[in-house]
Amino acid sequence: MSLDHRSGCPINLSLEVFGDRWSLIVLRDMIFGGRRHFRELLNGSMEGIASNILADRLKRLMELGMLTKADDPSHKQKAIYSLTEMAITLVPILAHLGAWGRVWLPVSEELSIRAELLEKGGPPMWDKFMDELRHEHLGMPLDTPADATVRATLQAAYEAVVASKALGASTTA
Amino acid sequence: MSLDHRSGCPINLSLEVFGDRWSLIVLRDMIFGGRRHFRELLNGSMEGIASNILADRLKRLMELGMLTKADDPSHKQKAIYSLTEMAITLVPILAHLGAWGRVWLPVSEELSIRAELLEKGGPPMWDKFMDELRHEHLGMPLDTPADATVRATLQAAYEAVVASKALGASTTA
DNA sequence: AATACTGATTGCATTTTGCAATCGGTTGCA
DNA sequence: TGCAACCGATTGCAAAATGCAATCAGTATT
Known part of the structure; x- marks a missing residue:
């Protein structure tokens, strides 16, 4: 979470959160597509997100408090991403x-x-x-x-x- | 106006319009700040937009149909930017x-x-x-x-x- | 043992961004 | 008539972000 903001304006701060070409796409696929796993988001992405960009955005969205990550009980290395209230x-x-x-x-x-x-x-x-x-x-x-x-x-x-x-x-x- | 889109999804297309860190800032300053001139937008910008970025975004927003440009009658080289219905x-x-x-x-x-x-x-x-x-x-x-x-x-x-x-x-x- | 799938990471070329300086023209004032 | 201030930009350049392909080690399936 970056602590240096361009300004305290609500619109500016919102833009600092998802003012890029991919963050909202990831959230859209989770919200409307019901996707919870990395591969689902990667392969199901209509716009063709790259795996490094996806990894970066997931990490960033977690740092921002929009997502959380948990272990999938059915698969030891499978991660389940969840939306927070902030994202919902x-x-x-x-x-x-x-x-x-x-x-x-x-x-x-x-x-x-x-x-x-x-x-x-x-x-x-x-x-x-x-x-x-x-x-x-x-x-x-x-x-x-x-x-x-x-x-x-x-x-x-x-x-x-x-x-x-x-x-x-x-x-x- | 770029004709090659990542997808026809409304959210994606919206993101292609203002999914960056400056476009909405410029529109915000025009809408809420009432700014109409290049220098007003440049110097009045709380977040400190650079002149080349501003010039690029004004051009882009015009190409996208969000803004129009007209001559200021009071000053031969002064340009007045106007919001279109799309931006309003x-x-x-x-x-x-x-x-x-x-x-x-x-x-x-x-x-x-x-x-x-x-x-x-x-x-x-x-x-x-x-x-x-x-x-x-x-x-x-x-x-x-x-x-x-x-x-x-x-x-x-x-x-x-x-x-x-x-x-x-x-x-x- | 072999294969496919898990969430990533790495290297690298291309593109975009951001900053500083500057441009040619216009205007207002002395 | 000079001259500084202002007008909407443009240029050069470094830094950062993006996009692509290959690859990784661990896990499950067969």
């Missing part, structure tokens, strides 16, 4: 960021459906999602019985779009 | 970012009062602020008569904290 409360920011990107940037249809649903779900959906993340990562009791988790809902919507696009491509070809 | 709609994100930073990072009291007020004001205040920015930067008509602008309100609060801290320091010394 990024959900509303990620939702806004996704909503903004969806409006102004050349997003792909299948990758923006999650952002769309999360935007439409609004704060209630974000709260439910954060509750689920606290359960998964912090071992907190789950409020609702959770018939379908937010992540599963988003994932299902994503897969539906992918399937529908594949269908459309085959019928219009 | 970042206000809610900046508000959330400030709120998050205020909770989790070592913010200074005087620099976080703006974030606190903006958080408490919520979406209605953000909308009013965005309306004012559209008036300032895009020449749009102003809805409300605007007794006190949001920026002036935030600035006054900032100065009040600074004054109160100076007072406290002198009386406790």
